Amino acid sequence: MKITDYEKVQALAASNIFLLDGPNGTKTIAADALAKALIGLLSSKDFIGGVNLSELTQVNALVSGNKLLVGTTEGNKAIAAEDALFAMLDSFAPVELRRVLFRGKNLGTALTAVQKAAIKDGSFKGMFLGDYWSIGGRIWRIVDMDYWYNCGDTAFTSHHLVIMPDEALYNAQMNTTNITTGGYVGSEMYKKNLANAKTIVNAAFQGSVLTHREHLCNAVANGKQSGGAWFDSSIELPSEIMMYGHIHFGNASDGNTIPNIYTSSKTQLALFMVCPRFITDRSHAQWLRDVVSSAYFALVSGFGDTGYGGASNSLGVRPVFPVG
Known part of the structure; x- marks a missing residue:
């Protein structure tokens, strides 16, 4: 910015006016008009997945409860922050990360076909260290993943959980x-x-x-x-x-x-x-x-x-x- 331009900007600020870049060039706008425009944007149902000013108190309550508001095809859903984190990690985390991140989630009362397939293909999707099944009145916990992989006098090449x-x-x-x-x-x-x-x-x-x-x-x-x-x-x-x-x-x-x-x-x-x-x-x-x-x-x-x-x-x- 040249000195002469800087002086013009200072003059605008002194008059409570902002300079904004837009598709049709640079425009000046009064500060109160800009504030009203921003408030209108915040009030829009389309802003941040449907959160408007009237819902901010609800959002604050979610934050204090360690929950996040997530947009889904069925609308906004409040979910635990930890669940949101692991859901994100589950989309890409390799076995090396899964086996050192403790979650401790109940995976059900039986090993399902979907879970077994995720073990066999080595993705381990839906599973993290410390997750467990409750079967026969006992807790069966994941203590490691691919621990014996490629070991033995005959190589063990099956992806596996250690329980x-x-x-x-x-x-x-x-x-x-x-x-x-x-x-x-x-x-x-x-x-x-x-x-x-x-x-x-x-x-x-x-x-x-x-x-x-x-x-x-x-x-x-x-x-x-x-x-x-x-x-x-x-x-x-x-x-x-x-x-x-x-x-x-x-x-x-x-x-x-x-x-x-x-x-x-x-x-x-x-x-x-x-x-x-x-x-x-x-x-x-x-x-x-x-x-x-x-x-x-x-x-x-x-x-x-x-x-x-x-x-x-x-x-x-x-x-x-x-x-x-």
Whole structure:
């Protein structure tokens, strides 16, 4: 703007007049006329999806209630701000984002055909970390997505959710006596006591529980895991790493022995990283599959701390499994 133009604008302002650009060039308009025009625009039913001045008090009430007014084909709808955010994210969010954004929404009383299709195609549309199904009086929660993807001696290439119940399904022993012979695979838990969990899980997610390849401990020497092999795996006890993100009492390097942790489940499940309050349910100590000594297996304490216990103790069985 040239100095002479600037002086003209100052003169207009002093006279309470505005300079507006329009399709037919620049026009001057009195400030009160502009104000009336703006008020008329605000009062229009076509302004901001149908909000006019008489509705502003209603809008204020929505804001104080943490709700948004959204225009739809059926008219304006008031929805929770959180729901609006997740609805927007659901249109484009990749699995990498979905598995770290906790929502905690009830997804129904059964895995639907639409939900199963969204898992299979890898979009996971309509699902976020912490969402759950309420089936058979239990909460079955999404704890991760594509956790085992491309893992195993045979690559697991099925898109999948990782599900766990919020609470242990029942109590059972790892072994009838305080021994860890044969590791997890050699235990009574693996051979017999998981059978009831498999029945419960397969009833809740009929035809949707997947099988992948997992490396599991099958030998113990001097109180330490000493051997392992690849097994078909569907419904298992979780490990310390899956719950806590690292080993507490299982095999670790002592400077002389290089340990094998016997698992492809090598990272913490996303839910327990984002929301560690879900690690324990306070009502049960829960068995983990890691060998601690010749007599003890690892566990999650009912008080929320890490722990271990004699294999003959009857503790919570809280399985983990892939669904797709």
